[in-house]
Amino acid sequence: MTGWQKIKRLYRLFMHHFQMAEVTTSAAVLAYYTLLSIFPAVLVIGNLLPMLGLNAKTVLAYLQTAVPPSIYDFIRPLIYDFLDRGSGGLLTTGALVAVWSTSQGIAAFQRSVNRAYGVARYQNPVINRVASFVWVLVLLLFIFILNFAYGLGEQIMLALQGVFNFSSRYVNFFAQVRWPITFGGLFIALTLLYYFVPNARVRLRYVVVGALVVALAWMGVSRLFSLYTRFFSHNITSYKTIGAFILLMIWLDLSGMLVMFGATVNATLQDAIEGQIKERKYFWQVFAGRGNK
Numbered sequence: 001m002t003g004w005q006k007i008k009r010l011y012r013l014f015m016h017h018f019q020m021a022e023v024t025t026s027a028a029v030l031a032y033y034t035l036l037s038i039f040p041a042v043l044v045i046g047n048l049l050p051m052l053g054l055n056a057k058t059v060l061a062y063l064q065t066a067v068p069p070s071i072y073d074f075i076r077p078l079i080y081d082f083l084d085r086g087s088g089g090l091l092t093t094g095a096l097v098a099v100w101s102t103s104q105g106i107a108a109f110q111r112s113v114n115r116a117y118g119v120a121r122y123q124n125p126v127i128n129r130v131a132s133f134v135w136v137l138v139l140l141l142f143i144f145i146l147n148f149a150y151g152l153g154e155q156i157m158l159a160l161q162g163v164f165n166f167s168s169r170y171v172n173f174f175a176q177v178r179w180p181i182t183f184g185g186l187f188i189a190l191t192l193l194y195y196f197v198p199n200a201r202v203r204l205r206y207v208v209v210g211a212l213v214v215a216l217a218w219m220g221v222s223r224l225f226s227l228y229t230r231f232f233s234h235n236i237t238s239y240k241t242i243g244a245f246i247l248l249m250i251w252l253d254l255s256g257m258l259v260m261f262g263a264t265v266n267a268t269l270q271d272a273i274e275g276q277i278k279e280r281k282y283f284w285q286v287f288a289g290r291g292n293k
Contacts, residue, residue: 014268021116021264026108027256033105034252038075040098075248106135110197113263117200119279135197179219187215190259194266201280206269214262221254 060076110131190211195202270277 010268010272013272014264017116017118017264017267017271020118021112021260021267023112023257023260023264026112026260027253029108029112030105030256030259031249031252033101033108034256035249037098037101037105040096040101103135106193106197109193109259110199112260113194113198114200116260116263116267117198117202117277118267119198119200119277131197135193138192183215183219186218187211190214190262193259194263198263199280200267201278202266203270203274206266206273209269210262210266213265214258217258217261218255221258222251 060080191204191207194207194211195204267277
C-alpha cells in the first residue's frame with residue numbers, strides 16, 4: 001500500500017468515526033451541560049476555598065489562562081462574587097446541581113465516545129449514570145488537588161526560602177507558570193477521560209495523541225478567539241451582556257467539538273493500526289449480563 005493510499009484509508013476511517021460520533025450534535029449537548037454546571041461548581045469551590053486557606057484570585061488565575069479574554073471579562077465579576085461569598089446552604093444546593101449537571105454531561109460524552117468507537121450500542125442507563133457519577137468525583141478530586149498544589153505551593157516555597165535561603169526568583173518563577181500548569185492539568189484530565197470513560201478496550205498510546213492534540217488546540221483556539229473578539233469588539237460591546245453570553249456559548253460549543261474531535265482521532269488511530277475495536281466489560285456489566293440470562 002502506497003503512502004497516498006494509506007492517507008486516503010486513514011481519512012475514510014476518520015470520517016467514518018466522525019459521523020458515528022455525531023460530533024456537532026454531541027458538542028452542542030456538552031456545551032449545554034457545561035453551561036449548567038459552571039456556576040453551581042463555582043459555588044462549591046467558593047465555599048471550599050476558605051477551608052484551604054486560598055482566595056478567589058487563585059481560581060481566577062487558572063481561568064484567565066484557559067479562557068479567551070472577552071469571555072473572561074464577562075464571567076470574572078460573576079465568578080468572583082460567587083467565590084468571595086460562601087454559604088452552607090449555597091454549598092449544598094450548588095453541589096447537588098453541579099454533580100447532576102456534570103454527570104449528565106459526562107454521560108452524554110460517554111455515549112458519544114462509545115458511538116465513535118462503535119461499541120456499547122445497548123447501554124444500561126443505571127450503570128451509565130453510576131459510572132458518570134464516579135467520574136464526576138474523580139474530576140472534582142483532580143481539580144481540588146490542582147488548586148491545592150498551586151495555592152499552597154507558593155506558600156511552601158516561601159517557607160522553604162526562609163530555611164534554605166535560596167533566591168527569590170525561584171518563588172517568582174513558580175508563581176508565573178500558570179500556563180504550563182493549566183496545559184498540564186488539561187492534558188491529564190483529557191487523558192483520563194479518553195482512557196477510562198469509553199466502554200472500549202482503548203490503548204494509552206493512542207489516547208495520549210488525542211489528548212495532546214486537543215489540549216494544544218484548546219489553548220490555541222482560546223488565543224485565536226481572543227484575537228477575533230479584539231477585531232470585532234465594537235460589535236460585541238454594542239450588545240453588551242447578550243453579546244458576551246453568545247460568545248461564551250460559541251466557545252463552549254467549539255470546546256465540545258474539540259473534545260469529540262480528540263475522541264475521533266483516538267478511535268481512528270486504534271482502528272487503523274489494530275483493526276476492530278473491542279468492547280470493554282466491567283465486572284458489574286458481567287454480573288448484570290449473567291443475571292439477564
